[in-house]
Amino acid sequence: MATVVGKVETQHENMIHDAQMDIYGHRLATCSSDRSVRIFEVDKNQHRLIATLIGHDGPVWQISWMHPMYGNALASCSYDKRVILWKESDRGQWTKFYTHEVHASSVNSIQWAPPDTGLYLACGSSDGTISILQGSGDDKFSFLMIQNAHTTGVNAVSWAPSHPSGTTLDPSTKDYDVISKRFASGGGDNLVKVWKFSDEKNVWEMEAELKGHNNWVRDVAWAPDTGFTTSTIASCCQDGKVFIWQCKDLDKANWDIKRTMHTFDDVVWHLSWSVMGDILAVSGGDNKITLWKESHKGAWICISKQDTNKTN
Secondary structure (H helix, E strand, O other): OOOOOOOOOOOOOOOEEEEEEOOOOOEEEEEEOOOEEEEEEEEOOEEEEEEEEEOOOOOEEEEEEOOHHHOOEEEEEEOOOOEEEEEEEEOOEEEEEEEEOOOOOOEEEEEEOOOOOOOEEEEEEOOOOEEEEEEEEOOEEEEEEEOOOOOOOEEEEEEOOOOOOOOOOOOOOOOOOOOOOEEEEEEOOOOEEEEEEEOOOOEEEEEEEEOOOOOOEEEEEEOOOOOOOOEEEEEEEOOOEEEEEEEOOHHHOOOOEEEEEEEOOOOEEEEEEOOOOOEEEEEEOOOEEEEEEEOOOOOEEEEEEEEOOOOO
16 A cells, blocks of 8 residues: 655645656656746655746646756746746756747647657647657757647657667667657547657657547556567546557557556546556546556556545
8 A cells, every 4th residue: 555655835826737756856846727836855754845936827737857967957838838948057046948939729748758869858739739849959959840649639748768668679780779769649639649750751750549548538658668578558538547558569560459457437637657667656536546557467456545635
């Protein structure tokens, strides 16, 4: 059973939409409908507010920490159609260093790519497009657009690991440093899509379209590389269903395995894999967080449940 080991009084003045720890687990960033991002230092059960980032003109939906090899920075996206990049210049002193303003509607989801993939940020919007920012150094960025990625809006994006399971490597050439530039997206068209970058064409192309949901796809989560031969994506839906999609050969885009992990009684909003990729956390409209693990027989078992309404 998962237990609450500490609470953070965020001082936000409205609903919190996202909370993300940095890679070291020492910093916590939160964002809210009060239009702010707050950053806390966390030490065991102690926490301290070190920065409040003001810059958005609408609710802030999501945040994503940049990998520290590229600097101490994070991105935030908002209903105001913008993505803002923030960095820490001095300890505790955060400034806005880049604003991405190309979308015609709310930007709902952002995520930095794994560091080996490069300095890429995927941004999904209610206007149906996905933009992919690419850093070129000295705080300069270019971007590519995927038009009509999801016809009724993009709700979620999730990068593949840089060396995903299911990728065929050629042992004769010892080319074990093949980097995958792929990510998954989910939208209001009930679809999960997999996108791959074409170096030859310099465009992002749809590699697979995963059908099965009967309502808006609210979140997608590509599992970390587990060392096995199968790549895995989890997706969740407005109708309460969580699907597990698997591909044994990414080079052929054979996403031919789909299983219903569980059907919940309410909308499922978010999914998150453990670092090892063997446990999936699910949160939804029932105010519960559940942890799921696949048994050796292939069934998904709930191993823990936490009611977020409880205070102890």
